[in-house]
Amino acid sequence: MTPKAKRSASRPGLAESQLRRIALSFPGASEGTSYGKPAFLVGGKFFTRLRAEDDSVVLIVGSIDERDMLLENDPKLFHITEHYRNYPDVLARMALLDAATLRAMLERRWRAIAPRKLLRESDGPDDTKNRGESRKTGKQIRRRK
Secondary structure, eight states, X not given: OOGGGOOOTTSSSOOHHHHHHHHHTSTTEEEEEETTEEEXXXXXXXXXXXXXXXXXXXXXXXXXXXXXXXXXXXXXXXXOOXXXXXXXXXXXXXXXXXXXXXXXXXXXXXXXXXXXXXHHHHHOSOOHHHHTBOXXXXXXXXXXX
């Protein structure tokens, strides 16, 4: 294990092994490649990867506006390179990233790309029929008589 990969629980930041463990904890996640680089995939779609060049994690967010908000609110943690300027991706520095933030951001990405079967299995039984709510919005729906 490299010195960079060793991190104690009291120090901020994640080790590569922690990134791997968290990414692979999502149903359907696997290791693969993206543009020739080691990456994590879900259903064959890009999930995340470690950028060894700057010890950062590539995270796809909902929009460029959301990415820009993250960059503005926490420029020490989040950054981008010129390559990512036109994409809704943000880079998070491993040395400053915590497991809870990574897990939450990956959860959103996983929900956006996971096959429906995995989503259904993960969410458990659909009890929205009993509540009269739409599964997508949680809003009350009208039933036909």
